Amino acid sequence: MVSFTLADRSGAKSLSNIQKVINKSIENIDRELQGINHAIHSNPELGYAEFEAHKNIVALLKSQEIKVIPHAYGLETAFEAEYGQGGRVVAFNAEYDALPGIGHACGHNLITTGSLAAFFGVVGMLKKDSIPGRVRVIGTPAEEGGGGKIKLIDAGAYKDVDACLMTHPMAGHMFATKEQFAGISYGTSVASAKFKAIFHGRTAHAAAAPQDGINALDSAVLAYNGISMLRQQILPAQRIHGIILEGGEKANVIPSQALMDYNVRGSSLKETKVLQKRVVNCFEGAAIATGCKVGFEETNNYAELVPSRGLCNAYSSFMLDLGFPQLDKVTDIDNPPYAGSYSTDQGNVSYVCPSIHPVYIIPADDGASNHTKQFTKAAIKDEAYRLTIATAQGMAATAWKLLSDDEFAGSVKSEFEQTKADREEDMKTLPDIFNGHLVSL
CATH class of the missing domain: 3.40.630.10 (Zn peptidases)
Structure with missing residues (x-):
């Protein structure tokens, strides 16, 4: 145009x-x-x-x-x-x-x-x-x-x-x-759910004793790849985007901490939160696979x-x-x-x-x-x-x-009250997104 x-x-x-x-x-x-x-x-x-x-x-x-x-x-x-x-x-x-x-x-x-x-x-x-x-x-x-x-x-x-x-x-x-x-x-x-994920592992000398370490960066990479695969199974209007903010400071030290920043979008807040749960599962699965612990900080949720x-x-x-x-x-x-x-x-x-x-x-x-x-x-x-x-x-x-215009104002209010009631009913069925793993970063 x-x-x-x-x-x-x-x-x-x-x-x-x-x-x-x-x-x-x-x-x-x-x-x-x-x-x-x-x-x-x-x-x-x-x-x-x-x-x-x-x-x-x-x-x-x-x-x-x-x-x-x-x-x-x-x-x-x-x-x-x-x-x-x-x-x-x-x-x-x-x-x-x-x-x-x-x-x-x-x-x-x-x-x-x-x-x-x-x-x-x-x-x-x-x-x-x-x-x-x-x-x-x-x-x-x-x-x-x-x-x-x-x-x-x-x-x-x-x-x-x-x-x-x-x-x-x-x-x-x-x-x-x-x-x-x-x-x-x-x-x-579109609605948007922003959050951060932090993985905690254990440092070790990457050459002398790698077996003693728990690599938080491995968790982050595994989660990133899992989420990338998830994208094939999401709706056309949905979006997932994220970055790795922290992943270690020196190559010869097993990273004990990795921090990621993610944003999930969908056509409604309910749809977005359901998708966010699937994304969080990728983080939790990566933590289990690598032996790390994972926590989440919710940034904010923008409703549609x-x-x-x-x-x-x-x-x-x-x-x-x-x-x-x-x-x-x-x-x-x-x-x-x-x-x-x-x-x-x-x-x-x-x-x-x-x-x-x-x-x-x-x-x-x-x-x-x-x-x-x-x-x-x-x-x-x-x-x-x-x-x-x-x-x-x-x-x-x-x-x-x-x-x-009283009549116009009344109709606007009535329409809003109905849509509000519908939304509140929808939000009652939302899953527990973070499984109690919320932290303050």
Whole structure:
């Protein structure tokens, strides 16, 4: 697919008065939004170390007389800002961590910019209509593997949230279709289970007394090979990837310790945990075969995205009105969410409140995909910024519909409660993954 650009925009309808107020409210803070976008992109910071981004975003919110809590929920680089009183609560998640070595190659500068813009769009409507309702923007650190939203969930950040929204930039060629589209509103992601395995053996002189040693590296290699063979018997959408972090320091010393880092992915959290159990069996079998002991440390679990069909339908409709058609057919009740191959801790949020995570297309040179240096360059182009603002307009309109339309809000809640009940029932049958061999590394 050729990347969707502003020039491809067509069929925009006459905007409602609500959409006009939202768009004008965002336009009024355009200079500040561009400033924060460039500030985050030009100073990439890794997860839980986004100190400058946190400082700059908090300063922007305060400059607009918004009540903001820095260092929120016990996380140094999290924040929470809110406007409004009573009523329902809609939150926008802002991500701003970068990737090591390649900066904002996943466009988190744009994610923050879009969520801030949507927040100010809803603030503009609340100032105009003064209905009961609150809008929040939550600063969520360390999405890139650190599970910041998981910590926020555990700290209660979403306990009173009626809906949570965010959007994510993508490169258009990543989608195998010839259709011209601006994004995907109704999409899911794969679940992910990250963990480490440590083997303990016994050192010995590798030449003089190898028989006295128990080789932890042998365990690691045996486990690695076993897992490689397991891949032939897993489902097409499942993934297993891992590395050996430690395996000894000198060739003439039998290694007494080996450390491995693994990530297992599947279409749902339940499916992923079942696969993880099979992977753990490979580690335990290797330990038995070599005489080592093995322990595991669970890093985190990213759930699959469970998008709210009602919220996605509203967002898709608003984006179409703005001239940005979506690829998915969310109005078809039998149509499943578009399956993405990535993982995100927004999936965990979708387990605790109605949520959406639409992706939108930004132009990227040389067929670049996310997590490449070329995408880092694409994420700071003016075209990418303008497309982000368009998604913010659609998000804000969707959020306003949930705050102002009781029937719509009720249907969103009802849908979520049903899917939540189904998930909770599924999770009751999960196996004991680590057989009591959890350790702290």
